[in-house]
Amino acid sequence: MIIAPVLMEANNWFEKMQALDFFSLMASGAGASGINRPIMNNAANLAFSKEAYLSINDPTNHKISSGDDVFFLLKLKKRYPKKTLFLKSENAIVYTKAKKSISSFINQRKRWASKSKHYRDFDIIYTAITVLSINLFLLLALIFAIFLKQILFVFLTIFVLKLIFDFVFLYKTASVFKQKNILWYFLPVQLANLFFIPYFAFAGLFTKVKWKGKQLLNLMTLAK
16 A cells, blocks of 8 residues: 555635644654554545455445545555555645534544544554543643642643654654645644544544534444
């Protein structure tokens, strides 16, 4: 499989924040592929052999309404280790549109998170738990810092270290794809994700999610 870059068209501040967040996901996926542990892709820009597709039973998890590209990637990764590459080329970029409203953005991210209950791949589960744990810890530290000033130092120390590592990584990747202009929204996106990532993680599992006019299954409906 060849995973190729997908960037987001953006005009206003809301779309540019989405574009940066979307870009960070693509960059993380590219990095994971670079160490032969791919965890995400995008069907908007993807190539794979017909032979590989036909060699896998139910390659896209057809009973699940969303996420067929990632499910296929994870099955392909298991059957053909080290055979998935990221195409780091500006000439291969495909563009997608940002969500116009906050409600559609929230529903999109909840839909993405709703697929997590079906994952069985160690790398993607480990990554998801790590990202959620860090952001949840920082969010709780920020809340407790309101009442206990001593915790504010802990929050600021960890948050600043996270900002440094994330910015260096994104800056290098953004330079390759000429996306440095959206880095102006780096700090707002980082602050927003302290709230959004924990919310989407749990909302995707326990609340109603709609896609293309259909309601997707969540843990509450599966339990009935």
